[in-house]
Amino acid sequence: MIIRKRNIIICLLVIAGITAAFITLRAPRVKPVVEMYDLTTAAQNTHMPMFYVDTDRKAVAITFDISWGEEMPEKILDVLKEHDQKATFFLSGPWAKHYKDVVKRIVDEGHEIASHGQDHDNLSQFPKEDIRHNIQSAHDILVNLTGYTPTFFRPPNGDYNDLVVLTAKELGYETVIWSVDSRDWQRPGVSYIVERVSRYCFRGAILLFHASDSAPDTPGALPMVLENLKTAGYEIMPLGELLRLGTPARDDPRGRPESELPR
DSSP: OHHHHHHHHHHHHHHHHHHHHHHHHHSOOOOOOOOOOOHHHHHHOTTOOBOEEEOSSOEEEEEEEESSOSHHHHHHHHHHHHTTOOOEEEEOHHHHHHOHHHHHHHHHTTOEEEEOOSSOOOGGGSOHHHHHHHHHHHHHHHHHHHSOOOOEEOOGGGOOOHHHHHHHHHTTOEEBOOSEEOOGGGOOOHHHHHHHHHHHOOTTBEEEEEOSTTOTTHHHHHHHHHHHHHHTTOEEEOHHHHHTTSEEEOSOOTTOOGGGSOO
């Protein structure tokens, strides 16, 4: 009798194991969320760039990088003027030197000037003196053209390391990346840009667009982006104005689950 009961128990355990294995195989696999930030590290590491602004206001900064071309910058400025919207323009030194009239228009129409460096290289691959030369060369051009001393620096391609951030800081710059990439540089179409920015925008976000000829969809998408964000209750402003509403946030929100973003 004891042997018979033991056999029954063994059979039940086997059946339970097979059932559990079957359920495991049938259960949908949840793709893990890749989180590109570490709040602990960010709090301790002063060599991180700024990704967004920690603020209680439902406000965002709209920024444009320009490294080449004349047609798109003019179109972007036309849209911003029509919507009475001010923005921050990260200008590369060579572009600014070549298109002085466009730079003058940017300044005259009340937009904020920032630096996008000189040569469009990944600065993390260079020694300190080369990094310094890149940033200083663009700085000298922008100051001479505009009479304005920029304080924000966005490294080419958003590429940075501690040395890039520290060198920029020594030259008086806050290194700025972004928190929402419109992906306009991929030429994905107007609808994609509008949907992406509207969906991923959050309180204090820094929005990345390009006013270069390599991003032809941006002028068409921009009016709808502005309308959607304003309808959602966002104030849209240049980066310097946004920073006055809070403090630099140095934890990278890109890849963070939407539920964790500061709405």
